[in-house]
Amino acid sequence: MDLCVFGVDDGYAEAIIRGLRASFLTEAQYQQMKNCASIPELKSFLEETDYQNCLQADNPQIPTSILRQRLKKKLADEFEYIEAQSTGTLTKYLFHLRCRFMIDNVVNMIEGLKNKIDIEILLSNIDPLGWFPEIKNIKVLEGDDYSSLYRDVLIDTPIGVYFMKFLEESIENLHENRTLNDIQNLFREMKPEYIRTSLKKMWLEDFYVFCEQELMPTSQEVLLELLKFEADFKTIQVIYNSIGNRDLNTAAKIITTRKQLCPTIGNLYPDCEKMYLQAMTLDTLREAVKGCDNYRDLLKDAPDPLKREEFNVQTKTLDDIMYDDECRRYALAFDGQGSYGVFYSYLKLKEQEIRNIIWLAEMISRKLAKNHPGWKKIIIPFSHLGK
C-alpha cells in the first residue's frame, strides 16, 4: 500500500538520488585511477568525473586531507539539497542520518582539544555533513568536564540527548557513594574512542526505534534489516577489538565494558549475548555468532586479534571484510524501490567511494609499486551486483 503513496511526498527526493546513482565511479574508472602516477594526474582524472566542480579551484598538488574535505563537501552539498527538497518524515529521517556525523565531529573536537590542537585546524577538518552551529562553541570545554560541556553547549544540539544518556550511564556505573572527584576522575580517564562508540551505539538504537515507529512498512523492512546488520557488525567489532586489549585486564571489566558498548538490537541480541560477551578468543567469538547469517564466514578470514603486532598494510582486517559485506547489502538496498533505504545506502556507498579515492591517493602519493597488495584494497560500490 505504501508503495502507492510513496511518490506523493518523497518521489522527488528519491528521483534525485536515483539520478545521482550515475555519479558513482565505475570499475573501469577505478582502474584508470590506479594507473595514475601522481597526485596531479589523479586530480585531473577526477576532474573528468562527477567531482569536477569541487576540485577545480585547487592547486594540482592537493594534499589528501584537503582532497577528502573537498569530496566530503560535495557529498554534503548533495545531501543538503535533498534535505531541502524533503518533507515530513523524510526530513526527520535525513536529520537522523546526519546525527552520526555530528557525533563524529563532536568527539573529534573533544579529542583535538584534549591534545591541544588549534581550534581553527579542528574546525577546518570537521565533516561538513555533521556541521551544526554550536560546534564552534565546544571550545568552551574546560579540562575534562564533559558534564559542563553538555550543560553549556550540547544541550541544545541534536546529539545532546545521546550525550546526556551517556553521562547518566557512566555516572550510574560508579559505586554508590560517589564523590565529585570520582566523577571527574572517570571523565579524565575516559578515551574519546569510548565516547564515540557509546554515543554511536545510542544513536543506532535510537534510529532503530525511529525507523520502527515512524516509517512506512516498506522502508521499515529494508532499514531495520540494514540496521540490524550494522548493530551486529558493531557488536562483533567491539568484541573483536576487546580481545587481548591490555587496558581491560580483568575478565569482569571486559564484560561490563562490552555490555556497555554492544548495541541492544540486531540479530545477535539477545540470543547470543551471553556467549559473545564471554568470548575471549577469536574461535569462541566465531562459535558465538555462528547461528546468524554469514557471520561465521566473515570471521573465518579475519586475522587473529591476539597477533595484532604482526598486522601490516597487506592484512585484510576485519574492518575491510565488513566494509565489503556492508557494501553489498547497501548496493542491494539502493536498488530497492519505494523505501528510505535508498538515502541511507547512498550516503554509505558514497562514503565508501570517498574512502576508496583517499586510499588510492595515499597509495599514489607514497609511490608504491603497482603489484603492491594495497592497490586491491578498495571496495567498489555496486561491483557485487554484476557477479
Place this chain on the structure above:
Amino acid sequence: MSLFRSEQMEFYNLVIPRESAWDVMNTLGYFDSVHIIDHDATLPQINRPFSNYVKRCDDVLQKIEQIDDEMRNFKIEKKYCPDVIDLLKKRNGSHKQFEELEQDICKVADDLEHQQQTLTSLQEKKNTIRENLEVLRNAVAFQNEDSEEASLLGFQKMVGVILKEDELRFKRIIFRITKGNIHVEIMDIQEQFIQQDRKSVQKCVFMLFYPCGDLTQKKIQRVIESFSNNKFDIPTSSEQQAQRITMLENQLNEADQLLHLTITQINKRLQDLSEIKHNCSWIEEMRILVTKEKYLYMNLNMLNMTNSVFHGQIWLPQGQDQKIQQALRNLHGNDKQLPSGQIQEQQIQSTPPTYYKLNSFTYPFQEIVNTYGIPRYKEINPGLSTIITFPFLVGVMFGDVGHGLLLFVCGLYLTTEEAKKSIFSGLVPMRYMILLIGFFACYNGLIYNDFLSISLNLFGSCYNLVDDEYQIKEDCVYKFGIDPAWGSSTNQLTFMNSFKMKLAVIIGVTHMTFGIILKGFNTLNFNNYTDFFCEFIPQFLLLTCSFGYMDFLLFLKWCTKFEDTKDAPSVITTMIDMVLRPFDVPEKPLFESGEQQRFIQLILLTIIILCIPIMLITKPLIFNLNKKNHPYQQIPSQVPDDDANPEQLQNDMQKDQSQPHSKVCIQQHNQHDDIGELIVHQSIETIEFVLGSVSNTASYLRLWALSLAHSQLAEVFFSMTLASHIGEGGFFGTIGSIVQFPGFALATFGVLMCMDLMECFLHALRLQWVEFQSKFYKADGYLFKAYSFTNIKSNQQDD
C-alpha cells in the same frame, strides 16, 4: 537531390607534421566540411598528445570567467561578438598567438585579483574600525545612564560584537554558564557589514554585566572567544573615550576614502576591458579566441600521433577535396621549408556519415526525422517528403479556415526579424513549419467548408430554401469543398463523419503506399534484388489489392449515382464479404454486374493470399540456396588490395549495408543459427506487415477523429458564447456579444490554437514515424559532424 539521399562521402587520410599541425587545423576549421574520425574514442582526454594545451585553455577560460563575474558585479555592459568567423579571420595569427593571449589574460586576471585582495583587506580594516566604534559608542551611551550604579555594586562588564544570527544561542550559553546570574544587553548595529565573500551580515553589540568572580569571567571570556575573534578594550575615563571616538571616526573616514578609491580603480580597469575593439568587447573577443584554440586542440587530439607526425582519417563530402588541397598547398605560401599537411584519398573502410546540407526551411522537418533515427548513408531520406506530408496531415486534423489563417499569420510573424528578439524566439526555428501547417489547415478548412465552425457560402450554394425545405438545383455542383447548405441540415454530422472517415482512409493508404514505393527505390539503389522481389513487390501488391481496392470502391461509389440511397451497397460489407464469402455473388454490386465484381475480387484475393507465403519463405530459401552453393565462401578481407576499383568496392559496401543480416557477418556464426534467425526475423516481419496493413489503416482514422473533435469543439465554443447573442441582434445582442467575446477568444486561443494544435501535431508525428516510416526507413546511420569554427558560439547565443 541533396536532401533526397545523403551526400556522397569520400574517405581521406590526413597527415600533418607536428610543426605545422596548428596551421593545418586552423585552415581546415574555416571549411565547413571536414568530419574527423576519433582514432580511439575510449582514450581518455588526459592521455592525448595535446591535453596540456586543452588544460591551459580551460584555465584561461576560467580566468576569463572570473573577470566576467567581476564585470557583472560592477554592472559593466559588454558587447557580444556578432560574427565569430569574421572576428577569427581578423585575428588570425599563428600558434604562438595563444601564448600571448594567455599571458595577457593572466596578467589582467592577476592584477584584478590583487586589487580585489586590497579591497577585501580594506573592507576588513573598515569593519574592525566600525566594530570598535560601535562598541565604544554603545559603552559610552550606557555609562552615562546607570553603569555608575552597577560598578558601585561590584558588577563587571564585558562588551563585544557578535553576529545577529548567533544572538539567541549566545544568550542561552551565557545564561547557562552563569546560571542566570548575568544581565545581557544587545544593541543592533543598523548598517550591515560586508564580509569577505561579499555577503552582508547583520551584527550586534552585546554588553554583559555580571558579579565579580574569576571563574565565571574566564568561562565567559572563552564563550565570547568562541563567538567572535575581536577583542575590545574600553578606556576608563570619559576624556580618553571621547578622544578614542574621534580618532576612530577619523580612521573610518580614511578607510572609506581608500575604499572608494580602490573601487573606482577596479571599475576603471574593468571599463577598459569592456572597450570595443573588432566589433565586440575585449573580454568577449578573448573568450572566443581561447575557445577556438581549445576547440582546435580538442580536434587535433582526435588524431593519432606517431613520430611527430599526426595521422588521422576524415570524411569529406564529394567535391571538397580540391579546395582543401589547394588551401593546404598555399598554407606556407613562399616559405617552402615548412612541410604542410596532406590529404590522400583512401578506400572506404567503414560506413560513411550521413550528411545533408540543410537550410532554415528544411531544418525542422529533418529534425522530426532525425529524432526517430538518423537515415542510413545513401538511404532515401524521409525528410524530403515530410516537408509536405507532415503539415498536410496536421492540416487535415486542424482543418478550419479561420484557425488556419491565424496560424498562418503567426508563422508569418515568426519569419520577421522582430520575432527573433521577442519571447517567441524559441519558435523561430519552426517558423516555416508553422507557416505550412497554417496553409494546409486553411486548405483543408476550405474543403470541409469550416470557418470557426461556420460554413461559408463562397461560390453560391446548390440548394434553394423553399418552404423550409432544401431543394437541389438542376445540374449544379458546388465548386470547391462541401456545399454550405449541409451546415444547416439535420444529418450534417453523419454526412461529415462518413466523408472525413473515407478521406482519412484514402489519405492513409496513399501515404503508406508511397512509403512502400520508397522501399522499392531503396532496394533498387542498393542493388538488393532479393528484397525487391521478395519484399517490395508482395508488400506493394498486398496493400494495393486489399486497401487500395477499398479506396477504389470508395471512389467508385462516389461516382455512381443511386436513385434510392437504400440501394447503395456498403463498402464495408463488400470488403468483409470479399474475404469471408469470396464465391458468392454480391447482392448489391458496385460494379455493373455482380459476376464481374466477384471475378475481380477473386483475383485480388488470390494475389493477396499468394503474397503472404512469398514474403514469408522466399527470402530464407534464396539465402539457404546461396549458402549451399558456396559452402566455403570467404569473408571478404577488410583491407582491399590497391588495384580494386573503388566504385566497385563502394557498391559492395552498399550491398552489405542494405542487408542487415548480410553475408559477411552471418557467416561468422553457426549455420543453423543463421537460418533459424533469418526465418524468425522474416516471419516476424511478415506478420508485422500483414497485421500492420490493417491496423495502420485503422490508425489513419485518427485523422477523422481529430478533425471531428476540432470542429465540434469550435462549434461548442461558438454556440456557448457568441451564437445566441448574434442571433438576438439589436442593442442587447451587441452588448452581449461584446461581453462574451473575451470568453470566445480565450477558449479559441487556449483550447484550439494551443492544445488542439499540439495534439494534432503529436498525432501527425505518430503517423509519420510509425505508419509511414516503418514501411521503409532503416534509420541506423550517424550524423556528419563538421570540424568547423562556426561551431564556436559567442556567449550571447548560448543564453
